[in-house]
Amino acid sequence: LFDKLNGKELSYNNLVDVDAAVNLMEEFRDAPPTFAVLKHTNVCGLATRDTVFDAWTDALAGDNISAFGGILISNTAIDLQTAEAIDKLFYEVLIAPDFDGDALEFLSKKKKRILLRLKQYPSRKHVFKSLLNGVVHQDADRKKATPSDLKTVTKLAPTPEQVEDLLFAEIIAKHLKSNTISIVKNKQLIGMGCGQTSRVDALKQAIDKAHFFGFDTKGAVMASDAFFPFPDCVEIAHTDGIDAVIQPGGSIKDQLSIDYCDQHGMAMVMTGVRHFRH
Template structure:
């Protein structure tokens, strides 16, 4: 027989929200309720009879509440199989059966997020609650475990619809939730103690899951683990897809480079920027970014660092796009853009990125520091006879930021705070440069007076020579090639300026 009637319950929770209706129903069903501390007081204040755990164990709560339920008279009643041998042992030691455990753990993660005081954090490591969860989940064939307040609704349904009678499938599903809760809790504790990475172990746990329509392609299933609402408020549009998420991540990473200062607009397609511009007004920034490649912009991801105004929105609305991201939208702009119900509008709360990046490779996972390094003019080392002009330095900083976020091999061409073209994802740096030059010409841009950024060093002087022939006057690159002198000499011979950063920005 797989059905089990709930006749007794032990309740020990941190958050009391939502608990009231449950204890009311348990009382109406004639369930014996055991409890401790604040939970016991909460139940008694509702006029419901409750048995203190101290009366069951014969021991008071000790060590400032660190030890309350860790006792054989508690765990024996939870772990006993409802079989003759175990039941006879319960009878011998006067241990009651406990059919239902309701727990809500100390808020460890919230405490870590809100304080750096170690003593407070340590005291929010739940011991008794975790023990109750694991014991009840282990004995799921006979015992019901409710491991967090997020599972109150499931229990309430069982109580209301089934009169407190559970099936094996009910108990096993809750046990699965219980082990997910306990493992997530332990992962958070471990990561706190291993913040310095002293123990080489990878522990990741995300309890928030959003199924996506499909993955990168329709035949691939996908789920997003995390809380998008921690970064964005979704104001309009269809469900965000896998490919949208990948592009949004790229957009956020790149806009971090341009977040402060004058209005900036970035247009991305397949994680690569096809238009980047900074201008005195937002409308100018949008129009300038779009002019870089108004073909690739179709169906793209758009991001800006300023509140979207109506005038800008009217121009954006002429283009088909997937996602528009901004720190805010004026009411009139939002009203206009929301008329197209499938267009996704995201209001970002911040543009912070995780400090570690993860990727599955072969039969494992590789973890690396996220590339959060950004070089400014102070990081440039002039290696040529000619120093770049003030205007060239401004554009070199801009170009270097662009190249950092384009797929390798990449070349970014910039003039007057606009990425006029780029070549990316090429197996040859020469091909990337030729692609950038040809693309600039296609969209009517002159490369004369432009600057060039490369994500990695030049192994030969050919890129410098090609760039000069196209009218490019200054170059920024990491340096580090054993043949750097060849590229430097080529610049000197042509009156070009070159600076190095010492930082490579490969992106694969």
């Protein structure tokens, strides 16, 4: 899958993080230049832009604190300009489909820095987990929502631009530990909350992060990896200026959230697929 071009031996934790990074970026293999930053398998920065340099810049801007010591991955070859910008950050691993010659020479000056050339994406069909002195397995979560999969359940339909952001946010939520909320604006992750025991807490964490890093959430969209049992999350989102939501649906109380959105001019779409990553 890889050519290791530089750096120390990959540790167990490195390999787990690399696996998470590659599974995430596979979702963007055919997208314009996209860059992601992960920490402890969770994506904390992600952006799609016209150039790899701009994608890196905006991915890092999503959370430049968590990025320290993280795993970086690009779906586009790394050029020298991007390499020089990346070099300002301490990170464990950088993964890309290729490196320009001068970029590779520059990045290889730090001998312990791990540089991986991704030759192909793994065709993961199953997920295995060791527990209770045994191993369980399940089918991998490979479902990727498309515009035709989205069911608009509110009176107001999302705009084409919002649909793009909603699908972007849904991919992020899919790759974060549940309970999770991702907030996206203009194909940039601007706030995320993950691993929370309450979906409300995940949303509050996501909003707090967005504000802390200087983002305006007005006009942003949000994704939830599972349904809303109550309308509290859409109420909080509306108060903060978020105006479109993507979620799987399936709660017996879905209508409460739908009604709130209708009353406050928000768009909501449902995918019918719950991710709920553990």
